[in-house]
Amino acid sequence: MSTPRSHHPASDKAIDTQKPKPIIWTISGSDCSGGAGIAADIKTMHSLSLSLSLNLSQDNVEICTLITANTSQNSECLIAVNPVATEILDEQAKLLIKDKPPTAIKIGLLANDHQVNWLIELLARLKQQDPALITVYDPVANASVGGKFSQIDPVAIQTLLPYLDVITPNLPELEALTCLKTETQKDTEKSSGNKLEKTTEQAALQLLYQGVTTVVVKGGHSNDIGTCLDSAYSLVENCDPASKTQLNTLKVSSERINTSYSHGSGCAFASALTLLLAQGYLLRDALTLTKAFINQGLSQNVGKNRYYGAFAIGGFPTDDRYFPDVVNSYINLPKSGFPSLGLGNGIDNGLCTDSSNKSCKEKEEKLGLYPVIDSLDWLKKLLPLELNIIQLRLKDLPFDEIDRQIAQAVKLTSNTITRLFINDYWQLAIKHGAYGVHLGQEDLADADLKAIANAGLRLGISTHGCYELLLARQLKPSYLAIGAIFPTVTKDMTGQIQGIENLRHLLTLQQDIPIVAIGGINLERAKVVANTGVDSVAVVTAITRADDYRKAVRALKAICQ
Numbered sequence: 001m002s003t004p005r006s007h008h009p010a011s012d013k014a015i016d017t018q019k020p021k022p023i024i025w026t027i028s029g030s031d032c033s034g035g036a037g038i039a040a041d042i043k044t045m046h047s048l049s050l051s052l053s054l055n056l057s058q059d060n061v062e063i064c065t066l067i068t069a070n071t072s073q074n075s076e077c078l079i080a081v082n083p084v085a086t087e088i089l090d091e092q093a094k095l096l097i098k099d100k101p102p103t104a105i106k107i108g109l110l111a112n113d114h115q116v117n118w119l120i121e122l123l124a125r126l127k128q129q130d131p132a133l134i135t136v137y138d139p140v141a142n143a144s145v146g147g148k149f150s151q152i153d154p155v156a157i158q159t160l161l162p163y164l165d166v167i168t169p170n171l172p173e174l175e176a177l178t179c180l181k182t183e184t185q186k187d188t189e190k191s192s193g194n195k196l197e198k199t200t201e202q203a204a205l206q207l208l209y210q211g212v213t214t215v216v217v218k219g220g221h222s223n224d225i226g227t228c229l230d231s232a233y234s235l236v237e238n239c240d241p242a243s244k245t246q247l248n249t250l251k252v253s254s255e256r257i258n259t260s261y262s263h264g265s266g267c268a269f270a271s272a273l274t275l276l277l278a279q280g281y282l283l284r285d286a287l288t289l290t291k292a293f294i295n296q297g298l299s300q301n302v303g304k305n306r307y308y309g310a311f312a313i314g315g316f317p318t319d320d321r322y323f324p325d326v327v328n329s330y331i332n333l334p335k336s337g338f339p340s341l342g343l344g345n346g347i348d349n350g351l352c353t354d355s356s357n358k359s360c361k362e363k364e365e366k367l368g369l370y371p372v373i374d375s376l377d378w379l380k381k382l383l384p385l386e387l388n389i390i391q392l393r394l395k396d397l398p399f400d401e402i403d404r405q406i407a408q409a410v411k412l413t414s415n416t417i418t419r420l421f422i423n424d425y426w427q428l429a430i431k432h433g434a435y436g437v438h439l440g441q442e443d444l445a446d447a448d449l450k451a452i453a454n455a456g457l458r459l460g461i462s463t464h465g466c467y468e469l470l471l472a473r474q475l476k477p478s479y480l481a482i483g484a485i486f487p488t489v490t491k492d493m494t495g496q497i498q499g500i501e502n503l504r505h506l507l508t509l510q511q512d513i514p515i516v517a518i519g520g521i522n523l524e525r526a527k528v529v530a531n532t533g534v535d536s537v538a539v540v541t542a543i544t545r546a547d548d549y550r551k552a553v554r555a556l557k558a559i560c561q
C-alpha cells in the first residue's frame with residue numbers, strides 16, 4: 001500500500017491542480033434505498049474529494065462500480081440479496097483494467113463464495129501489476145436493518161486476506177471472522193475492560209497473521225455506552241511472531257453519538273478511509289479523518305425527525321468538535337501544560353530581567369519569522385536582526401561541544417527580545433536555563449515533560465498531520481509546528497509533506513495554540529504560507545543559503561509579521 005502524501009510542487013495553485021487523480025473501484029452491493037452500498041460509497045468519495053480541495057470545483061477522484069448484488073431493502077428490512085454472476089463482474093473488470101486501472105479498491109458486500117474466489121484471482125493479478133494498489137475490505141455480514149447478506153465460508157475469506165491492505169470489521173464482524181469473543185459480550189461486569197481489549201487485539205492479530213496488513217476495528221457495537229473507540233492494528237515490520245511487542249496500535253476515541261440514523265455508515269467509513277489513503281494520507285491521519293467524518297454524519301441526525309434513517313454524508317471534516325481524541329500513552333504529564341510565548345496578550349514574554357531595558361519588555365503581536373540554525377556563528381549574525389524567536393538545532397557534535405554551545409547561546413540571548421529554543425537536548429536546555437525546548441514526536445517518548453514544565457521552559461512540538469497534532473495538543477505545548485509544508489533539502493521528510501491545503505485544514509484544530517509552519521519555505525512560498533494565518537514561519541536554508549542573509553531576513557520578516 002502506498003500511503004505517503006505525494007510531493008507537491010512549489011506554488012499554491014500548482015498544489016491544487018497537480019495532484020494525481022486517483023481511480024477508485026468500488027466492488028459492493030446496490031441498496032435500492034440509496035442509504036448504503038454503492039450509493040453510499042459514491043456519495044462519500046465524491047463529497048469528501050470535492051470538499052478536500054479548498055477550490056470546491058475540483059473533484060479529485062474517479063469512481064468505477066462493480067456491483068456484486070442487487071439488494072431489496074429499505075430503512076426497516078432487507079428482503080433479498082440477488083447476487084450478480086461472476087462472469088458479469090469479470091467482464092466489467094476486464095474492461096476497466098484497460099482504461100481505468102485502479103489506484104485503490106473498496107470492497108463491500110460479497111454475496112457468495114464464487115464472488116470471493118473471483119475477487120481473489122482479480123486482486124492477485126492487479127497486485128502483481130501494481131504493488132502500490134490499495135485494497136480495503138468492509139466485511140459486511142449483516143444488514144444494519146436486520147438480515148444476513150451472505151453465507152460466505154470463513155475459509156474463503158481467509159484466502160482473501162493476503163490480498164488486502166485494510167479490513168474494517170465492526171466487533172460482531174470481527175467475532176464472525178475469527179471465532180473469538182470480543183467486547184460485544186454482554187458480560188461486562190465479569191470481564192474487565194482490559195481483558196476485553198486483549199481479546200479484540202488477539203482477534204486482530206489472528207487476521208494479521210493470516211495476511212492482511214491492517215485491521216481497523218470499529219467500536220460502534222461495544223458495550224461502552226459512553227465512548228466509541230476505533231482501533232487500527234498492524235504488525236511491526238519484520239517482526240518475529242514469537243515476540244510480544246509486535247503490534248502497532250492506533251486508537252481514536254469519541255463520545256458515543258446516539259442516533260438510529262446510521263444506515264450506511266459502515267460503507268461510508270470504508271469508502272472515506274479508501275479515498276483518503278488513495279489521496280496519499282498516512283493511515284493514522286486517514287483513520288482520524290474518517291472517524292471525524294463519521295462523527296460529523298452521525299451528529300447531523302441526532303434529535304431530528306427524519307423520515308428515512310440513512311447516515312448523513314457531509315464534506316471533509318474541519319470542525320474541531322467532530323475530531324476524536326487520539327489515545328495516548330504519555331505518562332507523567334504536566335497538568336497545566338507549558339508556559340505561553342507571551343504574544344500580543346499583555347503577558348510578559350518572560351525574556352527580560354533588566355527592568356530598564358524598554359525594548360525588551362515590548363509585546364509582539366505575532367511570533368513571525370523563526371530561523372532554525374545550527375551554530376553559534378549563525379546566532380551571533382542573527383541576534384542584531386531582532387527576531388522574536390530562534391532555534392538552535394545542533395546535530396552530529398560531541399556532547400561536550402553541544403553542552404558548551406547551548407550554555408553560550410543562552411548567554412548570548414539573555415536580555416534580548418529573542419526567545420531561544422533548543423532542539424532535542426531538553427536536559428541541557430533546563431541545565432542552562434534556555435527559554436524553551438523543541439521536541440519531535442520521537443523525542444517526546446524519551447523526554448521528562450514534567451521536568452521541562454517544572455523548570456518553567458516553553459515546549460514546541462513537531463507534528464506531521466492531524467493524528468500527531470491532536471496527540472501533541474493534549475500536552476498543551478507553547479506552540480505546535482506543522483511540517484514539512486513543502487519538500488525540503490534539509491531533512492528527509494519522505495511521506496510527511498503536508499501541502500498548503502492540509503495546513504489550512506490543520507489550522508482549524510489549533511485551538512489557542514500558536515502554529516509554526518516549517519519545511520521547504522522560501523521567500524516566494526512564505527507569502528502563501530503566511531496567508532493561511534499561521535503564527536510563525538520556520539526556515540533553515542531560506543536564510544542560511546541566501547546570497548545575502550540580512551536581506552533575506554528582512555524580506556521574510558516583513559512577510560511573516
Ligand SMILES: Cc1ncc(COP(=O)(O)OP(=O)(O)O)c(N)n1
Binds near residue numbers: 439461
Ligand atoms: C520549528 C520546528 N519544527 C520542526 C522541527 C523538527 O523537529 P524534529 O521532528 O525533532 O526533528 P529534528 O529537528 O530534531 O531533526 C524543528 N526542529 N523545529
Ligand SMILES: Cc1ncsc1CCOP(=O)(O)O
Binds near residue numbers: 487521538539541
Ligand atoms: C527540521 C525540519 N523539520 C521539518 S522540515 C525541517 C527542515 C526545514 O528546513 P528548510 O527550511 O531548509 O526546508
Ligand SMILES: [Mg+2]
Binds near residue numbers: 423424439440443
Ligand atoms: Mg528532534
